[in-house]
Amino acid sequence: MNTYLCIAGILCFLLGIVHSILGEYLIFNSKRNKGNLVPSKKSEALKGRHLRILWATWHLASVFGWCIGAILIKISIEYNELKSTSIDFIIQSIIYTMFLTSLLVLVGTKGKHPGWIVLLLIGILVVIGN
Known part of the structure; x- marks a missing residue:
């Protein structure tokens, strides 16, 4: 078992859970009509x-x-x-994805959103694990 890749995978799950829960609470909760799953309160x-x-x-x-x-x-x-070469390709794709999304969140939020740190950490763990 590759511990670094496993930890990176677990962090992906945790980041997704936190992302969805906090997004619902902090962003979409006030934009939803009572009883509706999907927010639809339009604004100006x-x-x-x-x-x-x-x-x-x-x-x-x-x-x-x-x-x-x-x-x-x-x-x-x-x-x-x-x-195999297929697994190497998959891992390389994940590495690039994590580093680029980390940079995107860093630049897009001027470093104020902590998600870029977790994405960067996942990318680093995958590099180390490979």
Whole structure:
């Protein structure tokens, strides 16, 4: 088992959970009509349909994070048996994804959103584990 890849995978799951819960609480809770799952309270700056796609996209990020986490955990468990060019490609893709998304969040939020740190840490763990 590759411990670094396993920890990186677990961090992907945790980041996705925190991302969805805090997003619901801090961003979308006040924009939802009572009894509705999807927020749709339009405002002067944001139409209802735009708010709905932002909500869906917000949670897509979490789902994609969980998918990457599942891939990392699967690879970590069978690391010695799975070593191949395909696995190397998958791991390299995850490394680039984590570093680029970390940079995107860092620049986009001027370093005020802590998610960039977790994304960077995941990327570093995958580099070390590879």
